[in-house]
Amino acid sequence: MGISKKSKNKQSKRNVRNLLTHYAYNRKTMKKNIERNKKILEYYFESNPTYQEIGNKFGITRQRVERIFNSMVEDGLITKVGKNKRRVVYKKL
Numbered sequence: 001m002g003i004s005k006k007s008k009n010k011q012s013k014r015n016v017r018n019l020l021t022h023y024a025y026n027r028k029t030m031k032k033n034i035e036r037n038k039k040i041l042e043y044y045f046e047s048n049p050t051y052q053e054i055g056n057k058f059g060i061t062r063q064r065v066e067r068i069f070n071s072m073v074e075d076g077l078i079t080k081v082g083k084n085k086r087r088v089v090y091k092k093l
Contacts, residue, residue, distance in 0.1 A: 037068055041078070045092065
C-alpha cells in the first residue's frame with residue numbers, strides 16, 4: 001500500500017509553499033537584523049558601551065551581541081584591535 005500520485009502531488013505543493021513562506025520570512029527577518037546590526041555598530045562607536053549595555057538597549061543577550069561582533073569581524077566590517085578589562089576593542093575599517 002503506497003501513497004497515491006495525487007497525494008504525493010498535494011504534499012509536494014504544500015512543501016514548496018512552506019519553503020517559500022519560510023524564505024520570505026527569513027528575508028524580512030534578515031533585513032531587520034541587518035538594520036539592527038548597523039544601529040548596534042553606530043551605538044558602539046558613539047558611546048563605547050559594554051556588550052551588556054548594548055544588549056539591554058536592543059533587547060538581546062550579551063552573548064548574542066558578541067556573536068554579532070564576531071560575524072562582523074569575519075565579514076570584514078570591523079577588526080579586533082585589543083582587549084581591555086571590560087571588553088574587546090574594535091576598530092572600523
